[in-house]
Amino acid sequence: xxxxxxxxxxxxFGPDVVIPGAARALERHPDIRFVLFGDEALCQPLxxxxxxxxxxxxxxxxxxxIAMDEKPSQALRRGRGKSSMWQAIDAINTGEADxxxxxxxxxxxxxxxxxxxxxxxxIQRPAIAGIWPTLKGESIVLDVxxxxxxxxxxxxxxxxMGGAMARALFxxxxxxxxxxxxxxxxxxxxxxxxxxxxxxxxxGIDSIDYFGFVEGDDIGRGTVDVVVxxxxxxxxxxxxxxxxxxxxxxxxxxxxxxxxxxxxxxxxAKGAFDRLREKMDPRKVxxxxxxxxxxxxxKSHGGTDAEGFAAAIDVGYDMVxxxxxAKIENDLQRYHAMLPANAAANGAVGEV
Amino acid sequence: xxxxxxxxxxxxFGPDVVIPGAARALERHPDIRFVLFGDEALCQPLxxxxxxxxxxxxxxxxxxxIAMDEKPSQALRRGRGKSSMWQAIDAINTGEADxxxxxxxxxxxxxxxxxxxxxxxxIQRPAIAGIWPTLKGESIVLDVxxxxxxxxxxxxxxxxMGGAMARALFxxxxxxxxxxxxxxxxxxxxxxxxxxxxxxxxxGIDSIDYFGFVEGDDIGRGTVDVVVxxxxxxxxxxxxxxxxxxxxxxxxxxxxxxxxxxxxxxxxAKGAFDRLREKMDPRKVxxxxxxxxxxxxxKSHGGTDAEGFAAAIDVGYDMVxxxxxAKIENDLQRYHAMLPANAAANGAVGEV
Numbered sequence: 001x002x003x004x005x006x007x008x009x010x011x012x013f014g015p016d017v018v019i020p021g022a023a024r025a026l027e028r029h030p031d032i033r034f035v036l037f038g039d040e041a042l043c044q045p046l047x048x049x050x051x052x053x054x055x056x057x058x059x060x061x062x063x064x065x066i067a068m069d070e071k072p073s074q075a076l077r078r079g080r081g082k083s084s085m086w087q088a089i090d091a092i093n094t095g096e097a098d099x100x101x102x103x104x105x106x107x108x109x110x111x112x113x114x115x116x117x118x119x120x121x122x123i124q125r126p127a128i129a130g131i132w133p134t135l136k137g138e139s140i141v142l143d144v145x146x147x148x149x150x151x152x153x154x155x156x157x158x159x160x161m162g163g164a165m166a167r168a169l170f171x172x173x174x175x176x177x178x179x180x181x182x183x184x185x186x187x188x189x190x191x192x193x194x195x196x197x198x199x200x201x202x203x204g205i206d207s208i209d210y211f212g213f214v215e216g217d218d219i220g221r222g223t224v225d226v227v228v229x230x231x232x233x234x235x236x237x238x239x240x241x242x243x244x245x246x247x248x249x250x251x252x253x254x255x256x257x258x259x260x261x262x263x264x265x266x267x268x269a270k271g272a273f274d275r276l277r278e279k280m281d282p283r284k285v286x287x288x289x290x291x292x293x294x295x296x297x298x299k300s301h302g303g304t305d306a307e308g309f310a311a312a313i314d315v316g317y318d319m320v321x322x323x324x325x326a327k328i329e330n331d332l333q334r335y336h337a338m339l340p341a342n343a344a345a346n347g348a349v350g351e352v
Numbered sequence: 353x354x355x356x357x358x359x360x361x362x363x364x365f366g367p368d369v370v371i372p373g374a375a376r377a378l379e380r381h382p383d384i385r386f387v388l389f390g391d392e393a394l395c396q397p398l399x400x401x402x403x404x405x406x407x408x409x410x411x412x413x414x415x416x417x418i419a420m421d422e423k424p425s426q427a428l429r430r431g432r433g434k435s436s437m438w439q440a441i442d443a444i445n446t447g448e449a450d451x452x453x454x455x456x457x458x459x460x461x462x463x464x465x466x467x468x469x470x471x472x473x474x475i476q477r478p479a480i481a482g483i484w485p486t487l488k489g490e491s492i493v494l495d496v497x498x499x500x501x502x503x504x505x506x507x508x509x510x511x512x513m514g515g516a517m518a519r520a521l522f523x524x525x526x527x528x529x530x531x532x533x534x535x536x537x538x539x540x541x542x543x544x545x546x547x548x549x550x551x552x553x554x555x556g557i558d559s560i561d562y563f564g565f566v567e568g569d570d571i572g573r574g575t576v577d578v579v580v581x582x583x584x585x586x587x588x589x590x591x592x593x594x595x596x597x598x599x600x601x602x603x604x605x606x607x608x609x610x611x612x613x614x615x616x617x618x619x620x621a622k623g624a625f626d627r628l629r630e631k632m633d634p635r636k637v638x639x640x641x642x643x644x645x646x647x648x649x650x651k652s653h654g655g656t657d658a659e660g661f662a663a664a665i666d667v668g669y670d671m672v673x674x675x676x677x678a679k680i681e682n683d684l685q686r687y688h689a690m691l692p693a694n695a696a697a698n699g700a701v702g703e704v
Contacts, residue, residue, distance in 0.1 A: 106535075135599055145534055148542050182497055182587040183458075190500050190584055216591025220599035232542055233585045235534040237592040239568025244596040247487055247572035251631050252604075255624040262624035269617025272607040279603050 001031050002320045003098045004313060005091035008038030009065035009084040011103025012303045015043050018103065021309025022057075023050040028310070029317050030056075035097050037062045037084040058096075062087050068105045068302055075108035076115060085109060089116045092295035099316040101287075103300035103309060110146055110290065117293040122332050125150065126292035127158045127231070128299065129165055130238055131285045131315070134222030140166050141219060143231040144238045144288065150230035152195035155179065159200060160331045161291040162226040163208040168322035169315075170225060174207065178214030180229035180237070196228070203338055207331050287315035296324060353383050354672045355450045356665060357443035360390030361417035361436040363455025364655045367395050370455065373661030374409075375402040380662070381669050382408075387449050389414045389436040410448075414439050420457045420654055427460035428467060437461060441468045444647035451668040453639075455652040455661060462498055462642065469645040474684050477502065478644035479510045479583070480651065481517055482590055483637045483667070486574030492518050493571060495583040496590045496640065502582035504547035507531065511552060512683045513643040514578040515560040520674035521667075522577060526559065530566030532581035532589070548580070555690055559683050639667035648676060 008018045015038055026032055034057040036043065047054045062084035066075045079086050085104050089112055091097035102109050110126065119126060127143035127150075142162045147154060159177055166175035179200070181193050193213070200210040211224045216237060219227055229237070256266045256273075266273065286308040290297035296319050300312035319325075360370045367390055378384050386409040388395065399406045414436035418427045431438050437456050441464055443449035454461050462478065471478060479495035479502075494514045499506060511529055518527035531552070533545050545565070552562040563576045568589060571579055581589070608618045608625075618625065638660040642649035648671050652664035671677075 135602055148534065180588060182500070182584055183591075216588040216593075217595030217598065219592060220595035229588075232534055233588045236532060236568040236581075236585045236589050239535075240571060240589040240592050241568075241596045243569030243572035244593045245600060246569070248597060248600050250487055251628055255628045255631075256621060258624060258627070262621045265617040265619070265621025265624065267617070268620060269608060269614045272610060272614035272617065275610070276603055276607045279607075 001033055002317050003033045004316055005035040005088040005097035005100045007085045007088040007102035007104050008036050008043055012068060015046050017306050017309050019046045020306035023053040024306055024310035025313035026053055026056055035091050037087040039065060060087060066104050066108050070105060070108055072107040072111035076111050086112050086116060089113055092117060098320045099296045101298040101300060101312050101316050103302050103304060106299055109299055113290055113293055113297045117295040119292050120294055122336050123157050123292040125154050126290055127161060129162060129289045129291050132219055133285055134220055136222030139222055139225055139227060141227045141234060143234050145231045145235035147231045152192040152199060155192060155196035155228055156199045159228045160335055161328050162228055164327035164331050165324060166225045168319055168324040168327055174209045175225035176209045176211045177226040178211045178224040180227055181213040183215050205335055287312035353385055354669050355385045356668055357387040357440040357449035357452045359437045359440040359454035359456050360388050360395055364420060367398050369658050369661050371398045372658035375405040376658055376662035377665035378405055378408055384669060387443050389439040391417060412439060418456050418460050422457060422460055424459040424463035428463050438464050441465055444469060450672045451648045453650040453652060453664050453668050455654050455656060458651055461651055465642055465645055465649045469647040471644050472646055474688055475509050475644040477506050478642055481514060481641045481643050484571055485637055486572055488574030491574055491577055491579060493579045493586060495586050497583045497587035499583045504544045504551060507544060507548035507580055508551045511580045512687055513680050514580055516679040516683050517676060518577045520671055520676040520679055526561045527577035528561045528563045529578040530563045530576040532579055533565040535567050557687055639664035
């Protein structure tokens with residue numbers, strides 16, 4: 001059994017997407033038990049339409065719904081304790097849920113998650129890991145927006161957490177990992193990336209196969225299973241890739257409707273275009289994972305539909321099933337034990 | 353007449369691409385006069401094949417060719433004064449050329465350009481401006497790799513230079529300009545982006561229409577004419593977009609050759625696919641512009657072909673024709689005159 005708490009009010013469409021999405025995920029994974037938080041008057045009529053989901057869920061009424069444009073600090077002040085977002089996260093603390101999924105606004109969700117769950121021992125700052133479709137399959141890219149300007153130690157932590165997530169998600173033993181960098185050698189700045197590279201090489205963690213530096217075009221190529229970067233560049237890479245995909249889709253649409261010949265060609269090749277569209281479907285890889293907290297939080301796109309939200313639930317389900325949290329804790333512990341400073345501290349006071 | 357110096361030995365193919373490329377550009381712009389620097393034994397036989405180009409060119413023999421994988425510091429030590437790259441840049445100092453075009457390695461070209469031309473008065477660090485195809489046409493994105501971790505004042509300089517370049521390249525009077533940022537509000541870090549935004553708003557430069565912050569997906573959308581960012585994020589955005597475009601092209605190719613129906617469709621729609629390919633053709637927008645130096649340097653992709661190199665020459669030609677350097681100097685002067693600190697300094701000692 002996997003217990004998943006849902007912020008039913010989160011996202012552009014709230015219960016209208018979350019409840020049908022949960023019903024779809026339940027079809028695929030009948031061992032899910034949901035803990036739902038939301039506005040009772042809005043949610044109950046919808047839940048009645050999905051009796052199987054209703055039977056597999058516990059519903060808790062929440063007074064407040066966090067708005068999609070609410071500032072994180074305001075959301076925290078207003079929604080602490082009372083909002084569906086907070087309560088869904090807090091279900092991890094109370095032991096009611098193993099993972100939480102929300103399509104609510106990213107800033108508020110991150111602020112509440114940090115406040116409510118706290119960062120893991122040994123982790124200074126959280127990261128958001130995205131699942132990126134590549135020519136070889138999928139890769140994990142982190143951080144895509146939580147920690148702007150991460151230092152070398154934080155990048156190292158991201159590497160450990162991303163490696164653990166790759167093992168949980170892709171079920172590979174020793175994922176390859178690269179540090180995102182620019183190609184020009186001997187440039188000034190980004191000392192933290194070079195330093196993180198040195199740490200990764202020298203500590204020789206056996207749960208990661210460190211590849212070296214990678215560049216922006218290596219992400220889509222699938223050069224490595226895990227790409228590590230700080231949150232500013234990572235967020236810009238993610239959004240730029242999304243924008244480029246949308247741009248090319250527009251070009252393609254325009255090209256295919258321009259002439260009669262092109263239109264005829266489109267009809268013949270429709271199956272192929274459908275496959276392409278499916279391949280590029282952002283709903284299929286919906287679900288950013290917040291890493292580094294005492295609990296796993298899955299962030300769904302706010303504008304997604306039921307299928308997309310179900311995909312985010314799938315990610316949460318897989319993370320629990322494959323023991324992501326234990327994997328991260330284990331890797332961090334082994335890494336910290338490896339550090340000379342901590343080893344000495346361990347010897348002296350028996351504690352890290 | 354526009355005088356363009358060429359590093360004939362630069363790029364993966366050197367003279368084999370540079371000389372035919374120059375010949376093509378000359379067809380389009382018969383008022384170009386070329387100053388060529390390269391290995392005489394390699395270049396002269398090729399030049400003999402293009403009599404029109406030969407007649408419009410002055411050839412200078414260079415002893416050294418900079419390798420594509422040479423480190424900038426080594427290239428400077430070995431190639432200073434003697435290499436085709438150095439000599440082509442130096443032709444701006446000697447007054448022989450108005451602009452230089454090289455397909456040589458970016459790091460070496462930037463290092464030599466800074467060393468040989470020096471930064472403009474009032475500019476601390478150079479930027480590389482890329483021309484980015486968008487849904488609305490083209491935008492300028494800078495910096496795409498010269499200045500890692502630019503501070504607020506440097507971002508402000510980039511904005512002025514990018515604005516001037518947009519006026520020169522797109523021939524619009526008051527280009528719109530955005531600062532690249534991440535969407536999450538109230539995040540820590542990137543204070544320099546916020547500070548640059550404040551400077552842009554408060555100084556109210558009339559040569560730029562400041563839009564505000566933009567995100568990664570706004571670049572391809574063409575939300576603004578000029579996107580300003582520091583070099584690390586800019587380089588990663590550029591490479592990620594290139595990677596995504598290549599990735600989708602691969603998907604499309606695979607989809608179109610999978611079934612007989614798709615193949616038939618492809619034949620009918622071939623014209624449309626050709627248009628799409630042309631639209632996505634990286635050669636068409638080949639030519640990064642080094643800004644902030646006492647002279648304009650155009651960097652062509654190293655692996656480009658003759659058409660691509662000709663496109664880079666076209667960019668250089670347009671920049672000279674439309675007075676880019678004077679536009680930048682003028683904008684910088686007006687901006688610096690606007691700053692209260694400098695106004696006081698001007699009053700006191702008559703000099704900035």
